[in-house]
Amino acid sequence: MLRGGSIPYLEGVLKYIKSRAAAFHTPGHKQGKGAYAPLSLLLGEKCFQADVGDEVGGPEDGDELLRRAEALAARLYGVDRTYFLVNGTTSAIHGMLLGVLAPGDELLISRNMHMAAAAGLILAGVEPVFIPVKWCPSFGLPLGWEIDQWQQAGEEHPKAKGAFLVYPSYHGFCPPLAPLIDLIKAQGKLVLVDEAHGPHFALNSSLPPSALELGANLVAHSAHKILGALTQSSFLHVQGKSPERLGRALELLLSTSPSPLLLASLDGARAQMEEGERLWDRALNLARMARERIEKLPGLSLLGPDYVAKGMIAAFDPTKLAVSVKELGYTGWEAAAFLRRCGVQVEMADWWTVLCLLTYADGHAEVDALASGFAQLSAAPPPDGGAAAKRLAGEDITPPAIPPRMLSPREAFFRPRSQVPLERALGRIAAEIIAPYPPGSPVIIPGEVFTEEVLDYLELLRSFQVKVRGVDDPSLAEVAVVA
Ligand SMILES: Cc1ncc(COP(=O)(O)O)c(C=O)c1O
Structure with a gap:
């Protein structure tokens, strides 16, 4: 038995490849025989062989294998139902909104929503009731919300069916979630959480709590961002009674030909995460080492611990390294470009920070590369004598107040x-x-x-x-x- 136990969908793909059936079915590349050579060189033969469409499992029903794989993911996360999605957390969010809300329904929604949620409002015809977020004025990053504002909005909009929030933030900041979930549930609303950046929280006891443990009803996870699934692969978890329309809403949104590569990657990522405690302990250890090394470098500091100490957030994800380059006289974008020249590619850059992710996939060599990149950055004078940073220092980078709304x-x-x-x-x-x-x-x-x-x-x-x-x-x- 492989580590992680049964992997029904992935094994179904393997079984079909091994069957060597003469393929008279989609995709047209016929398991790679007709693949464009440079693409074949890039992806390798196996990738095309695994791209088998509906034939997964051969005589077995691919749908049934998928249901079994999803059930194993639901067991891992301790939920009632998990859906495997191949259009990312974007489709999970669209599915949640279309599954829960009808045109004209109100939804309480935190303003640091991803644009996928804004698109979901359009698709579902929802009337948003936005909850402002607190921003860190020095770095222009979202920290979370004031619970009183949710309470007030909930009281003013008693008919709102649900509340939608982002937790954690891209930078791993976690506002206090438990009291908010209790409040929303006490108001009789469904709790919908975009936990795109936190699929590992429920898998390791040293990480901040997952919205799932705290009782959220629907939770979306970008398994491809943090776990080992291929890009575009996400989970949507359901706790308790599934909203009656959810399955149908997802059916509307998703391809009738979901990529077997993506589905198999979700099955594999789930199996791997049966050892989440151990794997994420390792990542946390590496992250601690990386933090210590970067923090010692002149001009660099890590955001997160300070915010917790000052009570601005409840917790943060230590595997997200939000590094401030402000004191160096660099903007975040300039620092990212410099690091790139040192062979280090960051996840994102903004005004004053660069964000680096460490996961269970990294090791000491990656920490060395990261620390070495930052050491070079710390020692290098900023471009143009720091002109961009000087200009930026005079600007107010806090995003504007939520604008008034005239139309849905x-x-x-x-x-x-x-x-x-x-x-x-x-x-x-x-x-x-x-x-x-x-x-x-x-x-x-x-x-x-x-x-x-x-x-x-x-x-x-x-x-x-x-x-x-x-x-x-x-x-x-x-x-x-x-x-
Ligand atoms: C908070 C948040 N939600 C949703 C999404 C969309 O997720 P996906 O790329 O999996 O569709 C993103 C993407 O970056 C995100 O940052």
């Missing part, structure tokens, strides 16, 4: 639209999502009004050439407004 996101999305120059958008209603990416949290969504504060912030993003998504014009010279 869905209504605004489907209205006729036009493009206007950014500087002429004041008072107009947005027709598109505008989200700096990563992390992909929208500044404005369809239906909201461009305020002066929003325009100033977008100008700032533009002047630092921050990548934005959701927009027709990524340069932000023009924005889409309701005509």
Whole structure:
């Protein structure tokens, strides 16, 4: 028996490959025989052989193997049902919203939502009741929420069916979740959690608590971001009674030809994580070593511990290394470019920080490479004498207050639209999502009004050439407004 025990779906794929059946079925590359040579070189033969469509398991039913694999994942996470999804946590979020809410329903939703949630509001025709988030003013990073604001919003919107929140943040910051979940449940609402960055929490007792342990109803995990599944592979977990429409909603959203590579990778990642306690202990150990080494370097500091000490967050994920480069006179983007030249690729960069992830897959060599990259950064003078950082230091990088809303996101999305120059958008209603990416949290969504504060912030993003998504014009010279 392999480590992790049974892997029904993965074994189904292997069994079909071994059967050597003459393939008269999709995909057209016929298990690699017709693959484009450079692609074959890149991916290897096995990858194409495993790309077997509906034939997984041969005579056995692939759907049944998938159900068994999903049941094992549900057992690992201690939930009633787990779905394997092949369009990432994006599809999990869309499924949650379409599965729980009907057009016109209200949803309490934390404003640091990912743009996938904004898209879900459009798809499901939901009326959002946004809960503001606290931002760290020095670094422009979201820290979480004030529980009183959820309470007040819940009381003012008693008919809201659910509450949707992001936990942990991209940078691994964890606001206090247990009292919030208790509050939302006491208000009779469903708790929907985007735990994209925390699929390992439930697997190791030294990590912050998972929303699952705290009683959330629906929880999405990007197994591909943190665990060993292939990119685009996610879990959606259900605790307690499944919302009646959830399965149908997912069916609407997902391909009828889900990639067997992705599904097998979810099965394998789950099996591997049967040893989550041990694997994540190792990652935590490495992360501790990396933190100690980076912290000793002049000009660098790690965000997280300080926020906990000051009570700004309840906990943080130590495997996420949010490194401030502010004291060095670098912007985060400049530091990321420098590290790249040293052979170190970070997960993301923003105003003043770079974010590096350590997982169970890393070892001492990776910690050495990371520490060496940061040591070189710490010793190198910033580009152009630190001109960009000096300019940035004078700016207010806290995202703007939530803009007033005139239309539902869905209504605004489907209205006729036009493009206007950014500087002429004041008072107009947005027709598109505008989200700096990563992390992909929208500044404005369809239906909201461009305020002066929003325009100033977008100008700032533009002047630092921050990548934005959701927009027709990524340069932000023009924005889409309701005509
Ligand atoms: C908080 C959060 N939620 C959802 C998503 C979307 O997840 P996926 O890429 O798995 O579709 C992301 C992606 O970065 C994210 O950061």
